Amino acid sequence: MIGTIAAVLTTFAFLPQVIKIIKTKDTESIALGMYLMQVTGIALWLAHGIHIDDLPLIVANSISFVLSGIILIYKLRYK
Amino acid sequence: MIGTIAAVLTTFAFLPQVIKIIKTKDTESIALGMYLMQVTGIALWLAHGIHIDDLPLIVANSISFVLSGIILIYKLRYK
Numbered sequence: 001m002i003g004t005i006a007a008v009l010t011t012f013a014f015l016p017q018v019i020k021i022i023k024t025k026d027t028e029s030i031a032l033g034m035y036l037m038q039v040t041g042i043a044l045w046l047a048h049g050i051h052i053d054d055l056p057l058i059v060a061n062s063i064s065f066v067l068s069g070i071i072l073i074y075k076l077r078y079k
Numbered sequence: 080m081i082g083t084i085a086a087v088l089t090t091f092a093f094l095p096q097v098i099k100i101i102k103t104k105d106t107e108s109i110a111l112g113m114y115l116m117q118v119t120g121i122a123l124w125l126a127h128g129i130h131i132d133d134l135p136l137i138v139a140n141s142i143s144f145v146l147s148g149i150i151l152i153y154k155l156r157y158k
Binding site: 002003005006007008009010013014015016019020021024028029031034037038040041042044045048051 | 082086088091096103105108113114116117120123124130
């Protein structure tokens with residue numbers, strides 16, 4: 001139960017940042033290195049989830065991958 | 080193995096952001112909501128890790144908690 005709430009929070013935590021970045025196109029104080037590591041790490045979590053066939057891991061990391069991927073694209077585009 | 084690399088990357092992903100924010104004190108484009116959700120979510124992951132007595136979960140989330148906590152404190156202090 002605590003694990004589920006934790007997973008929902010950390011998965012959707014990127015959403016406020018995605019909304020802010022789309023609205024403002026301001027990425028000045030965002031660290032490129034953070035999102036390079038996040039997107040790569042989340043992609044590997046997703047690969048791991050597929051490998052061990054764990055649905056929660058696959059669902060959570062698919063969502064995080066898209067959200068952090070959007071932030072990375074904006075950072076690369078508007079830096 | 081893929082899971083281990085994934086865990087290391089997503090745990091230390093906050094580090095470039097911590098370094099950048101300490102250097103610049105610029106938090107303008109960082110979303111407060113993201114770090115409120117991250118810090119709460121990571122704290123719950125840590126509680127879950129302690130509850131199920133899982134060392135990797137405890138170690139990874141202790142590090143993420145400190146790193147994302149620093150970002151949250153800077154965001155609250157310099158907004």
